[in-house]
Amino acid sequence: MSGAVVRVDTGSPVPPYEQIRAQLADLIRTGRLAEDERLPTVRQLAADLGLAAGTVARAYRELEAASLIRTRRGAGTRVAPPPPGTHWGEPAEITEGTRDFVAWAAALGFEESTVLEAVRRAFRDRES
Template identity: 40%
Template sequence: MLSLDLQSRQPIYEQLVRGLSELVSLGALAPDEQLPSVRSLARDLGVNPNTVQKAYQELERSGVIYSIAGKGSFVSPGPAAARMLRGQRLEKLREAAAEGRRAGIPREEALGAVEAVYEEGTNHD
């Protein structure tokens, strides 16, 4: 279901937020589906329950999940996860573009690389 990279510089809670958002966006977690309890998920992943709680709070703040007191956390219906995932992917694209610019890659070459990726996508769809 979820995999974490404990060697990554990205905080574990952010990895959880990204991973759960992805699962929701891809439909692996259905609207109104109950998520594992904080303690259960923390135990399964071998992380501190506070880490899972922080991820759940971020997901709730973003509208990806909702909580019902005494019942647990559930996947929100609607496009919140897709919006979050899109924002995360755009941020990665911006970071890659900034790295390319710092490396001296000309704008036209960078745009050509992006266009090539999109062309590959249309040829395989």
């Protein structure tokens, strides 16, 4: 897992498997764990976190049920591709692109209402 860190707070009321599931889901959805990136084995992650293997296995089962990871014999557990039409990446990506677009539109003299309507129209046209 390319430098991504999962931590478990044993004093938390949130069960350890849920802490693992939530953290890995967040790492996947934000793109910090990339598609096809290999995750540690259940035993390895359990040993790293000082937990029972069943705890990590439950987190992995729930992530697999949510289609965030996939496990294949011989290939290990890997980050699954996002479902069609889904983009998992940093929200900063869209913010940065939007700022560039708004700066471009403003430099051309377009008003906010005109730009917003153009964006809405583009989304409607895309769905047609």
